[in-house]
Amino acid sequence: MYNNVIFIGGGRVTRILLKGLISQNVLPEKIRVIDPNKNTSVVEEFGLDTAENKSSLHEMLVASSELLFDSQYSTEEVLNMIPARPIEEEEENFRRIFDNRLTGIYSKLTKKYNN
Numbered sequence: 001m002y003n004n005v006i007f008i009g010g011g012r013v014t015r016i017l018l019k020g021l022i023s024q025n026v027l028p029e030k031i032r033v034i035d036p037n038k039n040t041s042v043v044e045e046f047g048l049d050t051a052e053n054k055s056s057l058h059e060m061l062v063a064s065s066e067l068l069f070d071s072q073y074s075t076e077e078v079l080n081m082i083p084a085r086p087i088e089e090e091e092e093n094f095r096r097i098f099d100n101r102l103t104g105i106y107s108k109l110t111k112k113y114n115n
Helices: 012-023 041-045 050-070 075-080 088-114
Strands: 005-008 031-034
Touching (some): 012 031, 012 041, 031 050, 050 075
Parallel strands (some): 005 031
């Protein structure tokens, strides 16, 4: 079904999606959580491989550095590839949608699969 699933950030949405993936029998070794805040609790909570997740973060940082310093792109072009809070002005709307809709959907799904 999935080759690998990678989440950037280990917050609430990641936790909800991880619960869904695990309930659908996606193998934990196919999941990576890259959290710049070094939040390993979500990794440990879902039984993911902490060493693999650290390795994935390392690989991402190395590749980003190589793109910045060893590619044909200018610094400005590379920085323009980075989505620095691309939806920041809509964040409150997303939070409201999450709180109003996704939490209810998640509750219904967990009740269905836990019975």
